[in-house]
Amino acid sequence: MLEVRDISYQIRNRKLLDGVTFRANPGELLAIVGSNGAGKSTLLKLCTRELKASGGEIRLLDKGIDTYSEKELSVFRAVLPQQNSVVFPFLVSELVLMGRYPHSDFHPSEHDYFVAEMALKKVGMWEFASRVFTTLSGGEQQRVQLARVLAQIWDVPRGILFLDEPTTGLDLLHQHQMLELAREFTQKGFCAIVILHDLNLAAQYADQIVMLRSGKVEAIGAPQDVITVDIIKRVFNLNVWLVEHPEMDCPMVIPQQNQFSDRY
């Protein structure tokens, strides 16, 4: 569904990404993790065509990403960016309806209004529908933005969801709800590519994890294969304990104490 083949990206003389290769299949949630500056957002921007790779190839639904028109792409792939760029006083309902524009050519049908309502209800924000978006709290805005991207690909058969640090600003409940929702969509055949900083969330929700370090893939695979003491030490320079999740078949990360005193 998403295939990234030997991708590199260079700015001036600096390689921000080098030889990155992975594949995400329908029904999978793939988490991209790694230290600050490792290249996660750059990689996501290449996959969403916000940036153009210096080398390699990216394929979506078995076609090169460059072969799609912007409109074709927007019908089946939706992007939740890291930064919230809304400055105009749109109502929450208007903003979510914008997610339907690729389907409605700016003239929303009854079905588009229905989908926007369903999406807002899905993220628990329906009662905020007539509020001005910019007056919402950071976490509330993030949930409305999720409703917008879900509305965009709500009823396509094979959608691709790109989420850049979607849990930022969300409380514990809503962090898990956000990822539960992403997983719900993967269960109906979507593919979700999610940048996460929290390794425990990645371990709990991802089918595959791509761990980046200095622009290269340090490890890729199932959470048990990527979330290891050695790999975390190499990537984050952090000593951790790993414990088994009490209910799920995945590791949980606990940083060891007293390892920072000589660093600062």
Ligand SMILES: Nc1ncnc2c1ncn2[C@@H]1O[C@H](COP(=O)(O)OP(=O)(O)OP(=O)(O)O)[C@@H](O)[C@H]1O
């Ligand atoms: N336009 C640019 N010009 C120069 N350097 C850039 C540019 N964009 C990104 N970089 C650098 O590329 C590296 C990767 O950036 P990127 O935002 O992809 O990292 P990230 O893994 O998403 O980081 P974080 O976890 O902090 O969000 C960083 O060192 C960043 O400073």
